[in-house]
Amino acid sequence: MPQTHRDPASLIAACGGRVTRTRTAVLAVLFEAGRPISHDEIGAALDARGVGHDRVTLYRTLDWLVSHELAHKVAGPDRAWRFNAVGDEGHQHAHFHCDQCGRVFCLESLQPAIAATLPTGFRLGRAELSFHGVCPNCHGPLPSATESNRNKIAS
């Protein structure tokens, strides 16, 4: 199956939204980042693209993208929101918080099977699952993950 190209303008249009330069640029920035980023990082990326914006417009644009499920937000270690484009997997995935660099990662391959374990009568609306630890950028590449696991078990 060919990889579908994520075109911000057509995604926005598909939601019935007005395709504005800011919305298109912000969504493009989020796709490019590939991980949740803060207002400041988004602002800097817009500056780099030469897209004029102010804080209010940026907040409104992000709110719009989140409410139309084109983006989702997750709180960082400083309690400030980080934003990421919603991938094909939807937004019911776990997040990983690195305690060293403070970055947040979307673990889209990790779909918590929470809905299946809920007691009768409960219906899941939204799930948030967070992991804390150290990201690959901070602990450096492992020589061999399986090797070190085996050593741990053996000792």
Ligand SMILES: [Zn+2]
């Ligand atoms: Zn890190």
Ligand SMILES: [Zn+2]
């Ligand atoms: Zn996420």
